[in-house]
Amino acid sequence: MESRFAQQLKKGVLDMVVLRLICERDTYGYELLQELEKKGESFFRLKEGTLYPVLYRLEDNGLIRASWKTGEGRVSPKKYYQITEDGKRVLEEYQEIWERFSACVDRLCGEEGK
Secondary structure (H helix, E strand, C coil): CCCHHHHHHHHHHHHHHHHHHHHHCCEEHHHHHHHHHHHCCCCCCCCHHHHHHHHHHHHHCCCEEEEEECCCCCCCCEEEEEECHHHHHHHHHHHHHHHHHHHHHHHHCCCCCC
16 A cells, blocks of 8 residues: 555646646647656556546646547547647746755755765
């Protein structure tokens, strides 16, 4: 069972991580789940019920937009997400905050310079 501490850490950075992955390329929900798990070395193994509210919130805030596309050999379309210009700006802000935050935590926990 995952610790509450790990859950809270993930919750705090999930918007930034999802925006970063969408910034790399247009993607759909299931693909995002796979990328989060793969690139996050299973730390970001999420359920759909966790990811989709994040996507809806990012879309409602104008940071991403969605469009339906039909892929090769598919009959039913998939909902693809793209980052907006506002999303790119906010992602940059989040990354700057993260860099300052992680450096501060490293200093406070004595990890700087190891």
